[in-house]
Amino acid sequence: MELLSDLIDIADVKLVIELDDADKDPDGITSSFVFTDEIRQSADIILKRMSGDNGCGIFLKGNYGSGKSHFLSYLYLLLKNRLPLLEDHPGLKDRDFKAVKVSLVKYPASRSLEDILLSAFGHAAKVIDREKTFSEIVDRHTVLIIDELSEFLRSKPSPSSFYEDIRFLQFLGEFSFHNPLWIIASLQEWIEETGHISSSIFNRIKDRYPLRINLTSSHIEDIIDRRIIIKKPGAGESIKKIFFELKKYYPYLPLKYDDFKKTYPLHPFTVRFLSGLTPVFSQHRGVIHFVFSEAHRMLDRPADELITPDAIFDHFEERIREIPEYSPFARVAI
Numbered sequence: 158m159e160l161l162s163d164l165i166d167i168a169d170v171k172l173v174i175e176l177d178d179a180d181k182d183p184d185g186i187t188s189s190f191v192f193t194d195e196i197r198q199s200a201d202i203i204l205k206r207m208s209g210d211n212g213c214g215i216f217l218k219g220n221y222g223s224g225k226s227h228f229l230s231y232l233y234l235l236l237k238n239r240l241p242l243l244e245d246h247p248g249l250k251d252r253d254f255k256a257v258k259v260s261l262v263k264y265p266a267s268r269s270l271e272d273i274l275l276s277a278f279g280h281a282a283k284v285i286d287r288e289k290t291f292s293e294i295v296d297r298h299t300v301l302i303i304d305e306l307s308e309f310l311r312s313k314p315s316p317s318s319f320y321e322d323i324r325f326l327q328f329l330g331e332f333s334f335h336n337p338l339w340i341i342a343s344l345q346e347w348i349e350e351t352g353h354i355s356s357s358i359f360n361r362i363k364d365r366y367p368l369r370i371n372l373t374s375s376h377i378e379d380i381i382d383r384r385i386i387i388k389k390p391g392a393g394e395s396i397k398k399i400f401f402e403l404k405k406y407y408p409y410l411p412l413k414y415d416d417f418k419k420t421y422p423l424h425p426f427t428v429r430f431l432s433g434l435t436p437v438f439s440q441h442r443g444v445i446h447f448v449f450s451e452a453h454r455m456l457d458r459p460a461d462e463l464i465t466p467d468a469i470f471d472h473f474e475e476r477i478r479e480i481p482e483y484s485p486f487a488r489v490a491i
């Protein structure tokens with residue numbers, strides 16, 4: 158009898174990437190980085206923007222574990238170490254960027270965003286005139302990479318401190334329109350969902366950060382396939398058999414073999430449920446973590462025993478119980 162471990166290897170990966178990893182293990186970040194279709198397109202759009210004379214505000218949105226920090230760390234190293242990809246963009250060939258990165262998770266939310274970002278630029282003096290201060294700081298093409306922006310805003314201690322940070326973001330976005338400053342900030346939810354924003358401020362933020370990139374579940378499936386679950390040579394035949402056996406039970410399931418193989422050993426229903434269950438994910442417990450640990454648990458099981466949706470309940474039980482909309486289901490399931 159074939160076991161799951163006969164068909165796959167599970168890559169030994171660091172499940173959560175932090176921006177600091179770009180300093181601690183730059184080669185690890187770049188060599189393990191996978192260009193999914195979404196990443197390729199997004200990187201292309203971002204780099205095109207960076208070849209202009211004026212900057213732009215960019216929001217990168219994705220769920221827990223979707224790869225925001227890995228992408229930002231890669232972009233940082235791309236600019237800092239002038240990786241070959243830069244040479245593919247004609248406008249960037251001779252452009253020497255100042256790249257600064259800030260992971261907001263390291264700072265108490267009581268500190269102002271302006272204060273944190275200024276210190277990241279090594280600016281200690283008091284700001285009298287923002288425009289003047291930032292014109293001095295942005296003395297050449299500058300890219301400011303900010304990780305965990307939405308969590309930071311969400312944990313602001315008071316509406317006024319939240320509003321002050323939003324105003325500052327608005328300033329930065331505006332400033333980027335006529336200066337060579339590119340701001341790339343990661344979010345788990347769109348800014349307007351992090352707290353109360355009046356519609357006029359909302360519209361201004363939207364205008365100042367016109368480039369919005371979303372890492373979707375299709376990108377995550379590619380990461381699972383290409384980075385986490387490594388199919389052994391020759392495993393294709395067995396996976397195909399398992400697929401057609403499954404099709405006997407679900408003849409109307411609109412699923413192609415290639416898609417099944419991509420997320421094997423997940424049952425197709427598990428994949429479907431996971432993409433709609435974003436509220437139960439949390440730091441250290443996203444989709445990648447789920448697949449990684451559940452596949453480990455199944456390694457000694459028969460290869461046709463897929464990871465079924467009930468594993469979602471067990472894995473995320475704590476979160477399911479915490480969330481008021483879901484907790485009644487937890488009581489029924491027990």
Ligand SMILES: Nc1ncnc2c1ncn2[C@@H]1O[C@H](COP(=O)(O)OP(=O)(O)OP(=O)(O)O)[C@@H](O)[C@H]1O
Binds near residue numbers: 172190228
């Ligand atoms: N493009 C990619 N190439 C290779 N590995 C990736 C890629 N995207 C994500 N991963 C892997 O997925 C895992 C989660 O990535 P990461 O920590 O960057 O997610 P995140 O979106 O920042 O999550 P969080 O919201 O919890 O901070 C890591 O193991 C990371 O290496």
Ligand SMILES: [Mg+2]
Binds near residue numbers: 225
């Ligand atoms: Mg992250």
